[in-house]
Amino acid sequence: MAAVVELRPYQARGIDFLYDRGRAALYDEPGLGKTMQSLLAMRELVPDQPILVVATGDAIGVWRDEIDFWLDEVDPKIVYAGTKASRLPLDDVYSGRHNGIVITNYARLATTLSYQLPWGGVIFDESQMLRN
Numbered sequence: 001m002a003a004v005v006e007l008r009p010y011q012a013r014g015i016d017f018l019y020d021r022g023r024a025a026l027y028d029e030p031g032l033g034k035t036m037q038s039l040l041a042m043r044e045l046v047p048d049q050p051i052l053v054v055a056t057g058d059a060i061g062v063w064r065d066e067i068d069f070w071l072d073e074v075d076p077k078i079v080y081a082g083t084k085a086s087r088l089p090l091d092d093v094y095s096g097r098h099n100g101i102v103i104t105n106y107a108r109l110a111t112t113l114s115y116q117l118p119w120g121g122v123i124f125d126e127s128q129m130l131r132n
Helices: 009-021 035-043 057-070 106-113 127-131
Strands: 051-055 077-080 101-105 121-123
Touching: 009 035, 009 101, 051 057, 051 106, 057 077, 057 101, 077 106, 101 106, 121 127
Parallel strands: 051 101, 051 121, 077 101
Antiparallel strands: none
16 A cells, blocks of 8 residues: 655645646755655556656665655566666566566666557656766
């Protein structure tokens, strides 16, 4: 069961902002809940479709923890980053059986996108990394 936590007013406005636009960016200060806001808005926008989260390598664990806290019913949660031995396979995504969340890093982004999977949505954490 997902967390039962009362959102702060600015967090609820952030979720509404993302949901109403479908495509948007949050530039709040660190620690204000951008990860949670992004996840909750995306699950409302595309509830039965896979979501790709692209994050820096050191933030992948944070994303996994936040998904477990806010969206614990989402399964599978696949991490497609790190060393080859530590990466979980994307077989469920490839077969179309997946409506969970895949977390990858910027180093694996080109490879992940090359499979042309039917993503319902994409979240870019630290989007300034896209310039590279």
